[in-house]
Structures are given as structure tokens and as C-alpha cells.
Amino acid sequence: MASSTLPEIHTIFEPNTSTWQYIVADPATKDAAIIDSVLDYAIATATITTSSADNLLDVAKRNNYNIKYILETHAHADHLTASKYLQQTLLRAGNPKPQICIGKRIEQVQHTFATKYRIDEAEYIGVFDKLLDDGEHLPLGKLEIEVLHLPGHTPDHVGYVIGSNVFTGDSLFLPDVGSARCDFPGGDATALFNSMTKLLSLPPDYRMYSGHDYPPNQGDGRSEPRAFATVAEQREKNKHVHDGVTKDEFVQWRMQRDATLGEPRLLHQALQFNIRAGQLPVKSEHGHRFFHVPLKVPEDAWIWGIETQG
Template structure:
């Protein structure tokens, strides 16, 4: 580890309100991409690569060597561009950038495969690295340390690079608060503990969020300091008690609608962004469950 501060590029994808990050060693040019987005239009069932290509353009303009593509968890609100990024970089003659995720991904893959009747073989070995808690990944002369931050999902991890932590959906900006915990394996008490772990970091540390949901007329914000989160986070700031948070979070989650892209995102992301296998006519399919009234059964 060194005292070098990384160069952090923040790229906001407005349709899913997702923050994507490129984190680079400014001296060596080695860099990682965190939580990339592949664009999906549910009205036409069309995938496109505009957001991912913006990340590639930033990397090219800065002469970065992308050494890894990191996922904080299996996202339920957007499709990952991890495999597209890896293949495109390889096609440009770049070294392979491993696609990495926390080691507990197998539990989520099993849940998703059962729900959507996926062939388990399509999920096997799709990530290049399954990261242990507190493992470190070199980024030039820097290193990213893996933090297990469960609650939103059981596999959720964050990445600490110097005084910067890329938290995914383990904590949101102070005016947004916290993420839902009603996905399979989610747990409000575990999320509280994960947020408490982040809030115990030094006050000047910057916590980079996986999303922001700004009010009309406001610009999205990527990060807040630990001190800001301690003081102003609307759900856990000011020393909010654990039991009160857990009760509120469970009640709140019980009334939330599903994320708009949950069915497409889960099936795509447990495959690390690989396409489903083509059917006999060459088409590729994602399963979308029907909600059927009793009169039709």
C-alpha cells in the first residue's frame, strides 16, 4: 500500500440512476472499472453499449490499462457490461481484465437459477475471480481491499482504495439513506451492521455510492465523507438505534414495488453479463414471470 491517492472517474447512468467508476493509479495508469452498465430498453428488449463505450473511451483517452472489472454484487436494477468490456478490451489487443465478484455469489446464482429455471451450467465459472473477504487486488502501486458488506444482498462487497470506499448498495448518499433488503438472502440487520462498519472508518474517508436519486433540479452526487454520513444519513445518521432501523426497513421494504428490470438484470448478471444461449431459431431469451389472477388459473 502507498499514500498515492487514486484518480477516480465518476460516470452516472441516468436511466437506472447508477454510478459507475474507473479507479486508476495516476502514476502507472493501471485501473479498474467498478459496477459497469449495459443499456437495456425494456420496450423493445434491446441491449446497447452506449454507457459501456463511455467507460472505454475514458480509459482510452487516459491511456489506462484496465487490470480488473469489479462487481459489488448481483444487481437487480441494471445489466452489467462486464463481459462486453472484457471482450472489447481483448479485441483491442489489451491484456485480459479479470471479472471479479465476492465469493458468496454462488448462493445468489443458485437462488436465481432455481427461480428462473436456468441451466446451472450457464452460471458455473463465469467470473474469473471469486474474492475472499479482505483480499487485495493490485492497481499499479495501489491496492483495492475487499470488504464484505452484506444486507442488501448476501454476496455484497465493497472495495477500499486508500481513503475511498466504493460501497455499491451498502449505503447511499445521506439524503437517500439505505438500500432495500427484501431480495433473497437480504437482511436488514446485516445491512445495519455493514453501514456501521463503514461509519466507523476515519471521518475524512469518502464513501462512493452505487446509486443516487436526486430531486428535480439537482445534480447526482457520487460520494459523501464518513463524517457527513454519520451526521446526516437519513436512516442511520446521528446514532439511529439498530432495532428501530430494522423494524422500519422491513416495513418499508414490504410495500416496495419490484425494480423495473429485476427479472432481466438478475438472469443476466449471475452470468457475469454473458448472453443466454441461443434457442433453435437463434433467439436468446430471458424468463419473465407472469402474475396471474386466480380467475385465470
């Protein structure tokens, strides 16, 4: 898997959603990929802004990078992707069109949530430029990107291996954070354990770059976010899947833990946006764009409500 060319890796933390964004480049050709970008969203005002995405573009410009790919590890449930904004901004600036890529099982996730949120097929079919096969290789200058299917958190989840670096998305967090939840549609704790086992079977010096970090900030815990840990560190210290933890132990704990968790703050907005690859919802006849947000009501809501017909 490793290449003799070492990539340049920029780790860029977005604190509002605790998301790690990455720019990975071949230092010789300056070809680069952006991984898991963030579009800023203020839930109180339902306003989208682009400061985080513009910062990614500034980093790329300062380093004279040619953005070849905009990669997603999965359909995120906790932040909005900036993929379409980045692509269109680069195009308007006269750059070649970068491909927006994601694992091929995104089609399953798109169908699930398009049905839930009543999104027309025209708004999500074909919005990704390339759906990636398991084990597929993408050229990045003198580097190569290998696609790893890492289901569990979501069924479409993939990671990206570039040299001795793996961008794991939400399939493996820092050792003192552990693992991601598996209670979204298509999530599976057993599959996640298998995915983490696949990652931890890589050489001990490989770096696992996480999709998020949530520093414990208590006792002797660190307070600053960290982007990666080595396979060796994960195997020794990951609090959920260190060496010696069995599949049955992990699955039982993960399922019990997930049953106590509330919804991510941006769950509904993020899923509706991200299955569109960051493309804006179509305008209504009045010029507005909408997200559907489910309303939770008391069991006796029928007293003043009208039941759905048909």
C-alpha cells in the same frame, strides 16, 4: 488501509438506471479498475445497446489506462452489467484480459436465481474470473484494493477500499437518500445495519462512493446526482443511519418500508444477466436469446389455465 498514492477516480453517472459507474486508476502505472458498469437495455423493445459501456472504454483509452479488473459489488437487480462486453472488447483490441471479479458469495445468489429462472449450470458456473474473499487485497499498480464484505442488501455484496475511498455499491447511499432495500432473497436489514456501521466506523475523512443516487429534487433538495459523501457527513446527516439511530429502530423501519415497495423495473432481466457476469443467454434453435419473466395471474386463473405437472 490508506495508501500514499492517491488514485485517479472517474465518476460516470448512467441516468436511466441512476447508477454510478467508476474507473479508478493508479496515476503512475495507469493500471485501472472499472466498478459496476452498465449495459444499456430498452425494456420496451428488449434491446441491448452499448453506449454507456463504450463511454467507459473511451475514458480509459483517452487516459491510457490498463484495465486490470472489472469489479462488481453484487448481482444487481436494477441494471444489466457490461462486464463481459467490456472484457471481450478489450481483448479484441489486443489488450491483456482484465479479470471480472465479485464477492465469493455470488455462488449462493447464482444458485438461488438459476433455480428460479431455470438457467442451466453451464451458463453461470465459472463465468467470473475471480471470486473474492473477505479482506482480500488486489494490487493495482502502486495502489491496493481491499475487499469488504457488506451483506444486507444482498448476501454477496462487497465494497472496495482504495486509499481513503470506499466504493460501497448499494450498502450505503447519499445522506439524503439513506439506505437500500433488503427484501431480495438473502437480504437482511440487520445485516445491512451492521454493514453500514462498519463503513461509518472508518476515518471521518474517508469518501463513501455510492452505487446509485436518486436526488430528491424537491423543496431545498439538490437536483443533480452526487457520487460521494464523507464518513463524517454520513454520520451526521444520513437520514436512515445517522448517529443515534439504533439497530432496532432501523430494522423495524426498513422492513416496514420494504413491504410497500414494488419490483425494480429491470429485476428479472438484470438478475438473469448478472449471475452470468454479463454473458449473453445461449441462443435457441431459432437463433433467439431469452429472459424468463414471471407472469402474475389472478387467483382464479385455474379456470382457463393448466396447473404445472410434476
